[in-house]
Amino acid sequence: MPTIEDESFKGKKFAIFGGGDQKNYPENFVDGVGIMAEFVEERGGKVVGLTSTKGYSYEGSRAERGDQFVGLALDIENQAALTNERIKNWMEVVVKEFGKK
Template sequence: LSYPVLILGTPTLGDGQLPGLNAGCEEASWGEFMAQLAGASLSGKTVALFGLGDQVGYPDNFVSGMRPLYDALKNCGAQLIGHWPNQGYEFTTSASLEEGAFVGLVLDQDNQYDLTEERLDAWLDTIRPVMV
């Protein structure tokens, strides 16, 4: 919490879960950290999110794991930046959509690894001015 700006990322597991012991992970992760966020004040913090997903294998909950993280950070007063357009992906449903855009950068290393560098560069260009 000593940093004024954070870039946080998460994969989506199974049916849209954050990684953690309840999702079958061998070690604690976001699932366990979420309890520590409850009641924390992130007022004055700027946070950008990115999520990893597989739009072909999991089209019904593509990158949905970002949503609980986004909601928790927002509820703690963080300023969330870095929404990302949903064009260029093929999926059915995602909990990480808000007003037609993803709540953070979306990367699909399984099916669109060739677009990762381009997407990352474009996303960083949009968040960089706010993060300085």
């Protein structure tokens, strides 16, 4: 990120995804997604592709905003069977949001 920290993202959309382990790291599940969203928004970018926090079991996350994550949260360690469906659903939302002006 240091190589792009002085960039302006004004008018640009970003879809963010990341992996985490909600069982072994419940206090900071997918924090990287939240950190990246903050980075993008501080530079004027818009994050699209928010997803529901339902179906996850964790204590805290910097990626959480209300009842949504600021991107796609994946937990291949504990919920691998849900990964393909989550990706499919997220991509449908992201494609629609990238098409909006």
